[in-house]
Amino acid sequence: MPKIAVLPGDGIGQEIIPQAVRVIKAVLGTKEAEFEFKEYLVGGVAIESVGKALPDETLRACQEADAVLLGAVGGPKWDHLPSPERPETAALLGLRKGLNFYANIRPVRMLPSLISTSTLKEEVLDGVDMVVIRELTGGVYFGEKGRSDNPRAAYDTMSYSEEEIRRILIKGFETAQIRGKKLCSVDKANVLETSRLWREIAIELAKDYPEVELTHLLVDNAAMQLVRNPKQFDVIVTENMFGDILTDLASMLGGSIGMLSSASLNGTKGMYEPAHGSAPDIAGKNLANPLATILSAALMLRYTFAMDEEAARIEAAVEKVLEQGYRTGDLARPGDKVLGTVEMTDAVLAVL
Amino acid sequence: MPKIAVLPGDGIGQEIIPQAVRVIKAVLGTKEAEFEFKEYLVGGVAIESVGKALPDETLRACQEADAVLLGAVGGPKWDHLPSPERPETAALLGLRKGLNFYANIRPVRMLPSLISTSTLKEEVLDGVDMVVIRELTGGVYFGEKGRSDNPRAAYDTMSYSEEEIRRILIKGFETAQIRGKKLCSVDKANVLETSRLWREIAIELAKDYPEVELTHLLVDNAAMQLVRNPKQFDVIVTENMFGDILTDLASMLGGSIGMLSSASLNGTKGMYEPAHGSAPDIAGKNLANPLATILSAALMLRYTFAMDEEAARIEAAVEKVLEQGYRTGDLARPGDKVLGTVEMTDAVLAVL
Numbered sequence: 234m235p236k237i238a239v240l241p242g243d244g245i246g247q248e249i250i251p252q253a254v255r256v257i258k259a260v261l262g263t264k265e266a267e268f269e270f271k272e273y274l275v276g277g278v279a280i281e282s283v284g285k286a287l288p289d290e291t292l293r294a295c296q297e298a299d300a301v302l303l304g305a306v307g308g309p310k311w312d313h314l315p316s317p318e319r320p321e322t323a324a325l326l327g328l329r330k331g332l333n334f335y336a337n338i339r340p341v342r343m344l345p346s347l348i349s350t351s352t353l354k355e356e357v358l359d360g361v362d363m364v365v366i367r368e369l370t371g372g373v374y375f376g377e378k379g380r381s382d383n384p385r386a387a388y389d390t391m392s393y394s395e396e397e398i399r400r401i402l403i404k405g406f407e408t409a410q411i412r413g414k415k416l417c418s419v420d421k422a423n424v425l426e427t428s429r430l431w432r433e434i435a436i437e438l439a440k441d442y443p444e445v446e447l448t449h450l451l452v453d454n455a456a457m458q459l460v461r462n463p464k465q466f467d468v469i470v471t472e473n474m475f476g477d478i479l480t481d482l483a484s485m486l487g488g489s490i491g492m493l494s495s496a497s498l499n500g501t502k503g504m505y506e507p508a509h510g511s512a513p514d515i516a517g518k519n520l521a522n523p524l525a526t527i528l529s530a531a532l533m534l535r536y537t538f539a540m541d542e543e544a545a546r547i548e549a550a551v552e553k554v555l556e557q558g559y560r561t562g563d564l565a566r567p568g569d570k571v572l573g574t575v576e577m578t579d580a581v582l583a584v585l
Numbered sequence: 586m587p588k589i590a591v592l593p594g595d596g597i598g599q600e601i602i603p604q605a606v607r608v609i610k611a612v613l614g615t616k617e618a619e620f621e622f623k624e625y626l627v628g629g630v631a632i633e634s635v636g637k638a639l640p641d642e643t644l645r646a647c648q649e650a651d652a653v654l655l656g657a658v659g660g661p662k663w664d665h666l667p668s669p670e671r672p673e674t675a676a677l678l679g680l681r682k683g684l685n686f687y688a689n690i691r692p693v694r695m696l697p698s699l700i701s702t703s704t705l706k707e708e709v710l711d712g713v714d715m716v717v718i719r720e721l722t723g724g725v726y727f728g729e730k731g732r733s734d735n736p737r738a739a740y741d742t743m744s745y746s747e748e749e750i751r752r753i754l755i756k757g758f759e760t761a762q763i764r765g766k767k768l769c770s771v772d773k774a775n776v777l778e779t780s781r782l783w784r785e786i787a788i789e790l791a792k793d794y795p796e797v798e799l800t801h802l803l804v805d806n807a808a809m810q811l812v813r814n815p816k817q818f819d820v821i822v823t824e825n826m827f828g829d830i831l832t833d834l835a836s837m838l839g840g841s842i843g844m845l846s847s848a849s850l851n852g853t854k855g856m857y858e859p860a861h862g863s864a865p866d867i868a869g870k871n872l873a874n875p876l877a878t879i880l881s882a883a884l885m886l887r888y889t890f891a892m893d894e895e896a897a898r899i900e901a902a903v904e905k906v907l908e909q910g911y912r913t914g915d916l917a918r919p920g921d922k923v924l925g926t927v928e929m930t931d932a933v934l935a936v937l
């Protein structure tokens with residue numbers, strides 16, 4: 234029986250996850266009975282109840298599951314903790330590393346109905362449709378780090394092995410191959426040794442994908458190009474830290490961070506979560522935008538369960554309600570029909 | 586006698602530097618005789634003639650000068666060289682480190698007359714006026730790096746000492762104090778040990794600047810906020826790599842990278858250069874925009890020679906010609922009066 238580990242987490246995570254589950258169950262229909270949905274503790278709520286942001290039971294359950302559906306973690310309540318123990322770091326980095334989710338996929342598409350909510354001009358955004366692939370278990374996130382005193386000093390190590398680079402680049406080439414056949418590899422090869430190795434391997438692999446056009450962009454230029462001319466991109470692939478920065482930036486090209494879904498994969502096993510955080514300021518008020526989580530659920534059906542048709546149905550339903558003019562607060566402009574978290578999901582279900 | 590080392594470098598550097606020198610000399614008037622202007626080789630042209638991107642003579646001359654005026658370096662002709670020997674890396678990093686230019690200052694201001702050339706909406710940009718301060722001699726740029734084979738692997742070390750962090754943050758606080766009194770320190774303290782030390786020191790220093798409001802932003806969020814709501818920023822201060830990415834991104838908020846000037850300082854000694862590159866595609870055609878270099882020359886008069894009035898005159902002249910509708914190709918929209926490099930400078934001189 235396919236297993237889905239459901240981890241609502243903190244803040245609005247508690248509100249958006251049940252809504253995404255409603256949508257998954259609706260689209261599964263009678264097939265729902267074939268799936269196991271089980272909830273586990275993670276994040277600040279896990280610290281409160283069992284003293285750890287990523288309880289062993291949760292980690293084990295996720296390892297045994299086929300897919301993890303995650304809401305969001307963290308909040309000001311736990312900001313007094315040393316950073317490595319905070320929910321965002323302990324839980325997210327722990328799950329990524331513990332399940333070897335090395336490939337983070339964030340699709341960025343500008344829906345015509347959301348163009349006006351963006352800070353960029355319509356002609357720049359019209360037609361934006363790209364996927365950003367971020368390496369998620371290596372680089373400066375997981376390299377050796379340390380501190381010394383008197384005088385104080387600190388260091389972090391960015392390191393990559395051939396194998397780590399190769400598998401994420403392959404994901405990039407494969408994704409480009411079934412899309413627009415353009416892969417842009419982002420690095421800082423004029424300065425970093427890890428980037429030089431990255432570029433070397435990208436050039437080697439390109440021979441295996443003759444139909445894919447490989448280009449290289451330095452990360453500073455890539456950040457600029459995403460704002461200057463985002464339509465030039467089809468698939469972007471980059472290392473962990475650069476991907477962290479570029480995906481948040483790219484979310485502005487999809488209208489709002491409240492629309493950005495993400496899949497973190499290791500083969501067909503995956504963790505699916507919205508790119509936004511736990512938004513403690515609006516938590517518990519039925520104000521959160523559930524769409525990024527609902528779109529992440531669609532990615533789960535596609536990538537883990539190979540249910541392309543069901544995934545596409547969810548995506549089409551989300552597009553439809555936005556065309557109908559429904560908005561959550563984060564997307565609203567004066568005069569828009571503003572819905573709550575539950576009501577937005579009702580609207581999606583109505584057109585599914 | 587105050588000494589200015591003039592380093593045109595490669596590509597359009599050869600065209601824009603003489604134009605900036607014309608403007609400096611014009612604004613100095615009779616005082617010109619008190620300054621020594623002397624040209625030195627740097628970049629690809631230096632490789633061609635003496636075999637090294639940063640000849641010893643040039644480095645020494647820059648060390649003895651009060652200010653360095655640099656055009657741009659690099660080009661496809663030298664891309665076959667190993668990265669550390671290429672003009673961009675060898676010359677730029679060599680000058681920064683060799684002269685201890687630890688504070689890179691990039692003012693980002695949206696001139697009303699350029700708003701329409703941007704990809705961002707007018708209401709988002711109207712009033713943008715910030716300074717981005719980037720640490721320039723530390724971090725992952727200069728930390729230990731290396732490679733191993735069989736299987737291949739590579740690493741880079743991001744490291745910072747208390748002293749390195751302290752002096753750049755002080756520059757940030759001091760800059761905020763004479764501007765809008767808001768300092769935003771950008772780091773990745775939820776992941777990096779260097780960022781945790783950075784934030785710790787920022788909080789300690791804040792006590793010495795009670796009038797300055799200090800905020801912290803994670804780098805991924807900062808990249809997003811620069812596009813979502815750039816007007817919130819007054820002064821941004823960040824480490825080397827993050828600053829590299831954020832300043833290129835921020836250039837989009839000033840209309841074009843062709844408008845972004847920069848000063849790299851160590852006390853009052855400084856290196857002044859446009860943020861853009863050598864643009865080999867348009868080199869030698871009188872097409873380059875000289876304004877970023879001319880504005881960098883204004884920064885030189887202000888920061889190294891304390892000639893505030895002369896600096897302001899240059900800045901006002903640049904603003905004026907843009908208001909008059911004059912444009913170089915990179916800034917032009919259909920119907921604009923397009924000028925060449927020399928003619929644009931003539932226009933600036935005419936209103937100086």
Ligand SMILES: CC(C)[C@H](C(=O)O)[C@@H](O)C(=O)O
Nearest residue numbers: 321322325326477775776805
């Ligand atoms: C919370 C943080 C550790 C995380 C990251 O940096 O990866 C977040 O920014 C993300 O992008 O998922």
Ligand SMILES: CC(C)[C@H](C(=O)O)[C@@H](O)C(=O)O
Nearest residue numbers: 423424453673674677678829
């Ligand atoms: C050319 C390169 C080494 C340099 C850097 O990364 O610092 C450039 O991008 C810059 O911003 O001046």
